[in-house]
Amino acid sequence: MTFFKDYANEIIISSVIVVVVGVLRLISNKLVRRFAKTSHKIEYRTNLVTKYIHILINILAIIALIIIWGVQQKDIIWAISSMATVVGVAMFAQWSILSNITAGVILFFSFPFKIGDSIKIHDKDFPIIGEIVDIAAFHIVLKTIEGEEVVYPNNLLFQKGISILPTHHEEKEFTD
Incomplete structure (x- = not known):
């Protein structure tokens, strides 16, 4: 007591x-x-x-x-x-792990692209065009026109120029 x-x-x-x-x-x-x-x-x-x-x-x-x-x-x-x-x-x-986590949080709050957007990453040696399939804590997953899945680290998205490409969706009637 x-x-x-x-x-x-x-x-x-x-x-x-x-x-x-x-x-x-x-x-x-x-x-x-x-x-x-x-x-x-x-x-x-x-x-x-x-x-x-x-x-x-x-x-x-x-x-x-x-x-x-x-x-x-x-x-x-x-x-x-x-x-x-x-x-x-x-x-x-392991500094890249920490920078990828930080970049993932920044992407959550500020970047203008989302899953389903088509983007072009302006990398001099390896330019990538693809649709964003997933955005995770450490990386994004892109699907290229050829059907290849590319895993791209979040911290590199801040180091490279990125263009958000216009998407042309076909008008479809959705049914259950």
Whole structure:
């Protein structure tokens, strides 16, 4: 019983943080889904972006809880710098993975093409014309006129010029 008396403030503030994290997760989820609905983004990509935002919120909450429970700032800085060093060394060889994830999030929020659009990637050595079949966290999948599927990394979409080609759909009557 003395634990609750000794740490009453920390327990109350920690409870508030847990509630705030829940509320922030709900709000961010609703905002991303509203943005996706108004911009006609697909569910899979919406879930990816939501997951990234939730991870960021959770990391910030963990840092706040560590500070509230009295861990010294120098210990926190030492632990974070050690983790950052390990992650930095590990990610140095894998920087393209991180850049592809970042590019995937940017594509979700800002780029004007979507699944079904035909695009031309202006690559000097290997130009590609195809229809976007899928947009994932790390890459897009294009289907060329020849029927070949090309997997193209998201980060290269920011390095190359891209033209969105006009699509000519035949007028068809759809039936169930």
